[in-house]
Amino acid sequence: MANADLLLEGLSSQQREAVIAKAPLLIVAAAGSGKTRVLTHRIAYQIATQTTRGTQSVAISFTRAAAWEVSRRLYRLLDGPPPQCGTFHSLALGLVREGSAMLGRPVPRLIGDSNGLLGDLGFKLSEARRRVVFAEIERLRARGHDLTSLQENPDLVSIPNPHELISVCSTLERAKSRQRLMDLTDVLRIATELVARNDGVGEALRLQARWVYIDEFQDVNPLQLRLIEQWMGTDLSGLTVVGDPNQSIYGWNGSDPALMTSLATRIPTLTRVALSTNYRSTAALVAAANPVADHQLLGRVQAHRQGGQAPELLATDSVAAEAQLAARRIAELHYRGVPYSSMATLARTIRQLAPIEEALRRLDIPHSILGLTPLASAPEVIALMRTAKTERLQITEICDMVEEALNSTSPERAANQRILLEVATELRRQDPIADYLALEELLRGLQVRGVDAVSVTTFHRAKGLQWHHVHLVGIGDKSYPSRRGLPVDALAEERRLLYVAMTRATDSLLISWSKPSLAPSSLLAHLGRGEENAPTQSIRSHGAPSLATRLDRWRVAVAKERRLASYLILSDADLRKLARIRPSDKESLLAMVTTPLLAESPELADRLFAELARVG
Numbered sequence: 001m002a003n004a005d006l007l008l009e010g011l012s013s014q015q016r017e018a019v020i021a022k023a024p025l026l027i028v029a030a031a032g033s034g035k036t037r038v039l040t041h042r043i044a045y046q047i048a049t050q051t052t053r054g055t056q057s058v059a060i061s062f063t064r065a066a067a068w069e070v071s072r073r074l075y076r077l078l079d080g081p082p083p084q085c086g087t088f089h090s091l092a093l094g095l096v097r098e099g100s101a102m103l104g105r106p107v108p109r110l111i112g113d114s115n116g117l118l119g120d121l122g123f124k125l126s127e128a129r130r131r132v133v134f135a136e137i138e139r140l141r142a143r144g145h146d147l148t149s150l151q152e153n154p155d156l157v158s159i160p161n162p163h164e165l166i167s168v169c170s171t172l173e174r175a176k177s178r179q180r181l182m183d184l185t186d187v188l189r190i191a192t193e194l195v196a197r198n199d200g201v202g203e204a205l206r207l208q209a210r211w212v213y214i215d216e217f218q219d220v221n222p223l224q225l226r227l228i229e230q231w232m233g234t235d236l237s238g239l240t241v242v243g244d245p246n247q248s249i250y251g252w253n254g255s256d257p258a259l260m261t262s263l264a265t266r267i268p269t270l271t272r273v274a275l276s277t278n279y280r281s282t283a284a285l286v287a288a289a290n291p292v293a294d295h296q297l298l299g300r301v302q303a304h305r306q307g308g309q310a311p312e313l314l315a316t317d318s319v320a321a322e323a324q325l326a327a328r329r330i331a332e333l334h335y336r337g338v339p340y341s342s343m344a345t346l347a348r349t350i351r352q353l354a355p356i357e358e359a360l361r362r363l364d365i366p367h368s369i370l371g372l373t374p375l376a377s378a379p380e381v382i383a384l385m386r387t388a389k390t391e392r393l394q395i396t397e398i399c400d401m402v403e404e405a406l407n408s409t410s411p412e413r414a415a416n417q418r419i420l421l422e423v424a425t426e427l428r429r430q431d432p433i434a435d436y437l438a439l440e441e442l443l444r445g446l447q448v449r450g451v452d453a454v455s456v457t458t459f460h461r462a463k464g465l466q467w468h469h470v471h472l473v474g475i476g477d478k479s480y481p482s483r484r485g486l487p488v489d490a491l492a493e494e495r496r497l498l499y500v501a502m503t504r505a506t507d508s509l510l511i512s513w514s515k516p517s518l519a520p521s522s523l524l525a526h527l528g529r530g531e532e533n534a535p536t537q538s539i540r541s542h543g544a545p546s547l548a549t550r551l552d553r554w555r556v557a558v559a560k561e562r563r564l565a566s567y568l569i570l571s572d573a574d575l576r577k578l579a580r581i582r583p584s585d586k587e588s589l590l591a592m593v594t595t596p597l598l599a600e601s602p603e604l605a606d607r608l609f610a611e612l613a614r615v616g
């Protein structure tokens with residue numbers, strides 16, 4: 001058992017107050033204020049002081065990776081098995097399996113979503129309409145509406161032709177029931193019905209959730225909240241929730257930030273504590289992000305760290321030039337000793353990531369796209385995961401399979417398989433009834449461990465993570481938010497998304513855009529227009545190639561020849577210096593450059609000078 005006083009060490013006074021406060025408790029917390037630290041210390045502190053019991057406590061996170069992190073930290077803090085930790089879906093699936101076993105009922109087969117069924121049901125919908133209808137059905141279900149409530153009140157549907165949607169919904173429900181299938185939303189609904197039962201089954205399940213801790217509460221939807229209320233037996237006195245209203249970014253998934261504001265009305269005895277200090281970012285970055293946030297609930301966020309540089313704003317000529325800028329900036333920082341893994345390039349949409357990836361590949365910069373870890377993309381791991389998927393394996397079977405594979409593999413392939421086994425074994429410990437889907441999700445969400453790679457991902461996927469140097473692309477006046485005339489709610493969500501993205505940086509933040517945008521997004525009007533950072537020649541990508549572009553082509557060609565990263569042939573700093581100063585002889589060139597390989601190789605210096613003379 002952990003020593004309770006030790007669990008309060010290293011916490012700020014605000015954080016300590018949140019750890020020891022009486023439940024039910026709402027912690028309204030700023031970005032970078034140490035939510036995970038507070039939540040895990042609170043759970044451990046309450047168990048250590050015997051205010052709660054671990055066997056009747058449940059911690060809920062939004063992603064498997066976050067749940068994994070909470071469980072890992074609790075294991076350390078408690079020096080023993082932690083309480084149940086999981087996502088809404090993994091915990092609900094556990095309830096469905098347990099409740100069904102107690103009732104002697106078969107568990108319906110789980111499908112990711114019902115979208116795939118639509119095609120077989122004879123609906124002649126265009127692909128675009130089908131997507132819109134399906135997204136709206138899911139939003140309505142997450143808001144707690146079912147087929148009956150839609151039939152009674154078609155006005156709930158917010159897209160044209162509600163009767164078509166109701167008919168699709170009704171056919172889907174019939175198809176799922178006929179084929180004994182459940183999708184992820186059904187899992188939440190069935191779990192809620194089970195825990196609300198007025199019999200021994202309901203009672204046994206409710207015993208598990210006397211104390212419940214929910215992270216990222218701003219993203220909870222009404223369906224999820226209903227499950228928790230019923231699981232706690234409608235006695236919410238043991239509830240702790242932590243969230244940041246400025247980071248609510250899942251409106252499309254039915255989440256409702258108003259649930260956070262209205263919690264005090266639902267629970268009159270609610271205690272409220274604020275964590276308003278950001279420990280992550282420098283003061284300059286906190287000052288830049290503050291005006292993007294809404295301060296109604298939390299007030300202005302304070303910075304714990306002093307000083308720092310304001311975000312750098314850069315205009316570029318094209319999407320390709322912006323991607324080159326991203327790659328060059330990373331190469332330059334790495335050249336100065338910054339590990340790749342402490343840098344990230346973030347964009348609003350997945351589509352915007354492709355040119356970034358291309359530019360990074362050209363400079364041989366190791367990167368991880370969308371959090372797909374090098375582990376998850378290793379062929380030997382892909383092969384094992386494919387078998388797990390085809391055979392729909394449970395976590396115990398996956399562990400056995402990986403162990404078996406390890407016995408008959410080469411040393412090079414063994415390294416990744418060993419990490420896979422480590423991850424799968426930990427998942428089995430945390431969630432013995434997890435399956436291949438859970439492992440797949442976990443592999444996707446894990447921050448790259450022990451591998452030096454730049455993260456390239458979307459704003460949504462960057463939530464909860466941090467890097468020393470962050471570059472946000474596509475933040476121009478004509479590109480962010482992407483559509484004009486968005487409804488007020490959607491615009492507010494885009495603002496919060498930008499806030500999430502900006503607050504991922506600990507030390508430096510670069511924000512760029514490309515034509516037709518000529519200035520940064522209007523959401524950043526407080527940061528100035530960025531003319532002082534007008535693009536250098538090397539990041540202009542149209543018109544006659546500049547000297548910098550030609551030198552870049554030269555170094556890429558030489559790098560290919562020598563199978564080296566191009567910045568090792570000629571660093572960005574040297575490239576810009578040469579393009580600006582254009583040395584007239586080889587001696588001046590050598591006196592000017594600092595790229596080690598160039599300084600040490602007369603042959604390379606000769607070739608570079610010849611190239612300069614040819615194009616200059």
Ligand SMILES: Nc1ncnc2c1ncn2[C@@H]1O[C@H](COP(=O)(O)OP(=O)(O)OP(=O)(O)O)[C@@H](O)[C@H]1O
Nearest residue numbers: 010011012031032033034035036037279280464465
């Ligand atoms: N009391 C503290 N003293 C020093 N550093 C702290 C303290 N609390 C948290 N930190 C550090 O601040 C950083 C942000 O913490 P954390 O990631 O838990 O924040 P968060 O509230 O979850 O942020 P977000 O919601 O923006 O993802 C981490 O590097 C963490 O180690």
